[in-house]
Amino acid sequence: MAEDQLNIQALVCPVPHPHDRHILLGHGSGGKMSQNLIKNIFLPPFDNPTLRAGDDAGVVHIELENGVKEQITDRFAISTDSHVVWPLFFPGGDIGRLSICGTVNDVAMMGGIPKFITVGFIIEEGFEIGLLINITKSMKSASEEANVSIVAGDTKVVQRGKADGLYINTTGVGVIPANIEIGGANAKPGDVVILSGSIGDHGIAVLGARGELGFSADVSSDVAPLNSLVQSMLNKCSQIHVLRDPTRGGLGTSLNEIAQQSNVCISINESSIPIKPAVAAACELLGFDPLYVANEGKLIAILPPEDADVVLHAMQNTRYGEESAIIGNVLTEPSRRVLLKTVIGTTRIIDTPSGEILPRIC
Amino acid sequence: MAEDQLNIQALVCPVPHPHDRHILLGHGSGGKMSQNLIKNIFLPPFDNPTLRAGDDAGVVHIELENGVKEQITDRFAISTDSHVVWPLFFPGGDIGRLSICGTVNDVAMMGGIPKFITVGFIIEEGFEIGLLINITKSMKSASEEANVSIVAGDTKVVQRGKADGLYINTTGVGVIPANIEIGGANAKPGDVVILSGSIGDHGIAVLGARGELGFSADVSSDVAPLNSLVQSMLNKCSQIHVLRDPTRGGLGTSLNEIAQQSNVCISINESSIPIKPAVAAACELLGFDPLYVANEGKLIAILPPEDADVVLHAMQNTRYGEESAIIGNVLTEPSRRVLLKTVIGTTRIIDTPSGEILPRIC
Numbered sequence: 001m002a003e004d005q006l007n008i009q010a011l012v013c014p015v016p017h018p019h020d021r022h023i024l025l026g027h028g029s030g031g032k033m034s035q036n037l038i039k040n041i042f043l044p045p046f047d048n049p050t051l052r053a054g055d056d057a058g059v060v061h062i063e064l065e066n067g068v069k070e071q072i073t074d075r076f077a078i079s080t081d082s083h084v085v086w087p088l089f090f091p092g093g094d095i096g097r098l099s100i101c102g103t104v105n106d107v108a109m110m111g112g113i114p115k116f117i118t119v120g121f122i123i124e125e126g127f128e129i130g131l132l133i134n135i136t137k138s139m140k141s142a143s144e145e146a147n148v149s150i151v152a153g154d155t156k157v158v159q160r161g162k163a164d165g166l167y168i169n170t171t172g173v174g175v176i177p178a179n180i181e182i183g184g185a186n187a188k189p190g191d192v193v194i195l196s197g198s199i200g201d202h203g204i205a206v207l208g209a210r211g212e213l214g215f216s217a218d219v220s221s222d223v224a225p226l227n228s229l230v231q232s233m234l235n236k237c238s239q240i241h242v243l244r245d246p247t248r249g250g251l252g253t254s255l256n257e258i259a260q261q262s263n264v265c266i267s268i269n270e271s272s273i274p275i276k277p278a279v280a281a282a283c284e285l286l287g288f289d290p291l292y293v294a295n296e297g298k299l300i301a302i303l304p305p306e307d308a309d310v311v312l313h314a315m316q317n318t319r320y321g322e323e324s325a326i327i328g329n330v331l332t333e334p335s336r337r338v339l340l341k342t343v344i345g346t347t348r349i350i351d352t353p354s355g356e357i358l359p360r361i362c
Numbered sequence: 363m364a365e366d367q368l369n370i371q372a373l374v375c376p377v378p379h380p381h382d383r384h385i386l387l388g389h390g391s392g393g394k395m396s397q398n399l400i401k402n403i404f405l406p407p408f409d410n411p412t413l414r415a416g417d418d419a420g421v422v423h424i425e426l427e428n429g430v431k432e433q434i435t436d437r438f439a440i441s442t443d444s445h446v447v448w449p450l451f452f453p454g455g456d457i458g459r460l461s462i463c464g465t466v467n468d469v470a471m472m473g474g475i476p477k478f479i480t481v482g483f484i485i486e487e488g489f490e491i492g493l494l495i496n497i498t499k500s501m502k503s504a505s506e507e508a509n510v511s512i513v514a515g516d517t518k519v520v521q522r523g524k525a526d527g528l529y530i531n532t533t534g535v536g537v538i539p540a541n542i543e544i545g546g547a548n549a550k551p552g553d554v555v556i557l558s559g560s561i562g563d564h565g566i567a568v569l570g571a572r573g574e575l576g577f578s579a580d581v582s583s584d585v586a587p588l589n590s591l592v593q594s595m596l597n598k599c600s601q602i603h604v605l606r607d608p609t610r611g612g613l614g615t616s617l618n619e620i621a622q623q624s625n626v627c628i629s630i631n632e633s634s635i636p637i638k639p640a641v642a643a644a645c646e647l648l649g650f651d652p653l654y655v656a657n658e659g660k661l662i663a664i665l666p667p668e669d670a671d672v673v674l675h676a677m678q679n680t681r682y683g684e685e686s687a688i689i690g691n692v693l694t695e696p697s698r699r700v701l702l703k704t705v706i707g708t709t710r711i712i713d714t715p716s717g718e719i720l721p722r723i724c
Contacts, residue, residue, distance in 0.1 A: 151410070
């Protein structure tokens with residue numbers, strides 16, 4: 001049985017394969033093992049249309065009554081993320097900034113305007129309060145930049161050795177304007193694929209901070225709130241079909257998710273994908289494919305070709321979208337596949353990675 | 363400097379007291395150390411009126427547009443809780459049921475009708491998938507009972523030794539009906555205090571499951587969703603002033619929070635407080651005051667005296683409120699204090715506990 005297959009049946013076998021009985025780091029990678037865990041373990045008990053959509057945030061309808069008891073229905077985007085990044089501080093950011101931006105971005109990727117954030121701290125006994133103060137300052141700064149309020153919080157302390165310093169869960173709620181219909185299942189053949197900037201910065205910056213590169217990479221994480229970028233895009237075109245931030249699992253994994261949700265083929269051009277020389281060099285040396293390295297301040301947009309130029313121009317005029325580029329387009333066949341046209345003119349299939357890529361990158 | 367005082371100034375002293383520099387288990391207890399951590403470290407950067415209210419859930423207003431572009435404002439209750447209970451399974455429940463009920467109850471304590479829950483799992487590498495399946499079944503069952511949908515989720519896996527099996531964050535969103543104004547600051551002199559049932563069951567059940575009692579207590583946790591109990595109360599009286607579930611820190615801590623938020627004195631009668639003989643016996647043997655032992659399926663209600671009987675009767679007719687009793691009333695002085703009239707006729711002050719009570723009880 002392949003390592004990436006999670007077979008619940010095996011649980012009742014007398015001598016099941018250990019991969020089927022225990023959680024492995026790969027189950028948290030965002031790749032195939034994560035997808036199998038969600039599909040086989042979490043979706044069956046929790047199943048509902050919102051979860052089944054498999055998007056960055058759940059879109060819910062709440063029926064409200066206005067003053068004259070007229071029923072209206074409004075849509076909200078709700079998203080949650082636990083942040084276990086290690087180390088807690090890295091070039092370009094820290095777990096505090098990451099925890100706000102990660103959730104703000106997931107709400108924004110459904111076209112939601114993020115409004116409220118909750119924060120749940122799990123702290124290891126003995127953690128330095130000075131570090132906690134620095135992290136909360138970073139959260140304050142990121143939430144001000146993203147224009148969200150922290151409206152509820154919780155703190156738990158666990159004994160030494162039962163966590164790794166600090167974990168932070170954030171959950172975000174945003175309002176989706178009436179005319180917006182964004183979702184991973186909405187990509188259509190003929191659509192254009194735009195990427196908002198260079199890939200792999202976050203992953204390489206965190207690896208560098210771990211001292212795992214073996215050399216100095218001089219790369220900063222791209223961690224940033226993307227909601228104002230999204231608003232500047234939606235101001236130009238309300239017909240954006242898909243938005244997604246390629247975090248854990250990187251660009252390659254996110255494009256595969258969209259291709260599967262939309263039953264389309266996504267074709268991208270290697271030569272169009274922005275990548276910093278230092279990131280490319282680090283990936284080359286370490287044997288990583290930058291397509292699978294995490295980002296925390298980038299987005300993929302998929303939209304009708306007639307809107308591509310105006311949206312691209314709007315993106316390039318924003319702080320976090322200066323390097324935006326058209327990187328490909330959506331085709332009908334081969335369905336549920338991502339194709340890469342390489343710089344040497346060949347085409348290769350970009351698959352969802354199987355197991356663990358880089359643990360605790362976010 | 364007392365152990366329960368967290369002095370940020372000390373952080374810059376050359377030789378600060380270690381209690382001021384590092385997180386201790388007591389900072390997660392729900393008592394004074396927790397309150398100081400929130401007041402000194404979390405509130406200054408995150409400050410806003412919603413957080414400052416210090417209630418079980420944040421109450422937020424969202425401006426919406428209905429179909430004819432008329433602006434309306436509706437109120438939502440948002441609450442978050444990370445669950446780190448150990449052991450994961452205990453008589454009467456498990457971390458799955460606890461994680462749903464804890465958040466459902468926090469939303470309900472603001473008069474909110476809980477609608478949506480998000481779930482964030484932090485799983486230790488090597489965790490048994492069979493246990494995870496049992497825990498998700500338990501979450502499914504609790505969310506069905508509470509009539510809430512799980513609309514977003516996240517899974518992170520950390521290396522062996524970087525967690526303790528499984529931690530679960532849940533965040534809940536509920537709608538607050540227009541005529542409800544519940545909050546910890548709303549208790550008024552003359553109000554009556556009702557408790558929905560016996561105290562200390564959860565804490566003693568978890569201690570028993572840890573094998574820390576040294577004897578068999580035959581006590582089950584009371585962990586339960588209280589939103590239908592709250593609705594049956596609000597159906598009889600929309601003028602309930604305060605609702606709170608006395609979880610971490612127990613009844614004594616919750617009443618102190620309310621007395622401080624409302625600037626009142628709360629006086630309770632020891633003889634009126636329901637307590638199971640097995641819980642009383644366990645507390646007696648271990649030297650615990652049951653007033654500070656955690657509950658996960660009980661609530662305190664504070665309301666005008668003219669409504670007390672009808673609300674009490676409604677509570678006693680529900681599954682989780684059968685043992686409801688009037689346990690005291692609200693006075694003007696001594697302000698911000700909780701007084702206990704003991705069974706032997708004396709009066710003693712019930713203070714907020716200082717440090718750690720029982721770690722990882724929820």
